[in-house]
Amino acid sequence: AQSVTQLGSHVSVSEGALVLLRCNYSSSVPPYLFWYVQYPNQGLQLLLKYTTGATLVKGINGFEAEFKKSETSFHLTKPSAHMSDAAEYFCAVSDREGGGNKLTFGTGTQLKVEL
Amino acid sequence: DAGITQSPRHKVTETGTPVTLRCHQTENHRYMYWYRQDPGHGLRLIHYSYGVKDTDKGEVSDGYSVSRSKTEDFLLTLESATSSQTSVYFCATRPTSGTNTGELFFGEGSRLTVL
Numbered sequence: 001a002q003s004v005t006q007l008g009s010h011v012s013v014s015e016g017a018l019v020l021l022r023c024n025y026s027s028s029v030p031p032y033l034f035w036y037v038q039y040p041n042q043g044l045q046l047l048l049k050y051t052t053g054a055t056l057v058k059g060i061n062g063f064e065a066e067f068k069k070s071e072t073s074f075h076l077t078k079p080s081a082h083m084s085d086a087a088e089y090f091c092a093v094s095d096r097e098g099g100g101n102k103l104t105f106g107t108g109t110q111l112k113v114e115l
Numbered sequence: 116d117a118g119i120t121q122s123p124r125h126k127v128t129e130t131g132t133p134v135t136l137r138c139h140q141t142e143n144h145r146y147m148y149w150y151r152q153d154p155g156h157g158l159r160l161i162h163y164s165y166g167v168k169d170t171d172k173g174e175v176s177d178g179y180s181v182s183r184s185k186t187e188d189f190l191l192t193l194e195s196a197t198s199s200q201t202s203v204y205f206c207a208t209r210p211t212s213g214t215n216t217g218e219l220f221f222g223e224g225s226r227l228t229v230l
Contacts, residue, residue: 009155032217043119043205043221044158090157094217102148102173103219107157 002027002093006106014114019063019078021109023091026072032094033074034103035065039087047089050074061085086113118142119222121206127228134193136225138206146209147189148219149173149181151202158205164189196229203227 007022025031032051036044048059055067061084065076074091091106118141128134138147146165150158150173160173162181170181178200180192193200203226207219 006157034218036221041224043223044207044219045221046218049218102160102163103217104160105150105158107155 002031002095002104004091004093004104004106006089006091006109008109009107010110010112012112012114013081015083016080019076019081019085019111021076021089021091021111023065023074023076023106024072025074025091025093027093027095029095030069033065033067034092034094035059035063035074035076036090036092036105037087038090038108044090047076081111081113083113083115086111119206119208119220121204121222121225123225124223125226127230128196129230130197131195134196134227134229136191136204136206136227138189138191138222140187140189140206140208142208142210142220143186144208144220145186145211147183148207148209149179149189149191150205150207151175152205152224153202161191161204193227196227198229201227201229 003026005024034049035047038044048057050057050067058064063078088108088110090108092103094103120139122137148163149161152158159175164170164183182190203224205224206222
């Protein structure tokens with residue numbers, strides 16, 4: 001069974017500071033990994049994904065994440081936070097083997113950006 | 116973006132009444148999913164469908180049923196709503212493609228309150 005752990009349900013950073021949102025996963029097979037963002041009263045939007053190949057993945061809005069198999073981690077980073085980055089972020093894992101490719105989500109991290 | 120429409124977007128109902136949420140997609144995606152989102156739990160899978168009349172249970176399926184009579188429509192029914200089913204419900208779809216990386220596209224959500 002797959003699982004995702006997001007450390008820190010709330011993260012607060014200053015505008016211009018580094019954003020680091022942590023995600024660790026558990027999977028019996030090499031997984032596909034995703035980060036989604038949710039703005040208030042909206043659905044989820046894909047930020048980036050790792051499927052295969054290069055372990056450093058770049059996404060939209062300046063975000064990137066690195067797949068580290070040895071650490072079973074897929075942490076999300078952005079060098080300089082902007083006020084518009086305030087949102088909830090979800091890490092998710094999908095089993096490559098099929099089964100409808102169901103995504104298993106973490107519990108989410110609410111990012112607050114302060115002036 | 117996949118054209119995914121959820122209806123109703125907001126609903127208030129009373130305990131014991133039946134409720135049906137509708138998800139309509141215009142992208143001819145094969146796979147469709149219903150998730151519920153609750154604080155501290157992230158998104159949890161209720162049911163999913165891998166084709167017309169082909170559905171299966173997710174991790175929190177008790178008290179819910181689904182139907183898919185057409186590719187474009189996926190209905191979620193609460194036969195007798197309870198207060199524990201107060202939540203935000205998201206429909207998601209996934210295209211069938213050669214890469215099969217599991218990325219989901221989400222609707223805007225349906226907020227259900229059971230009094």
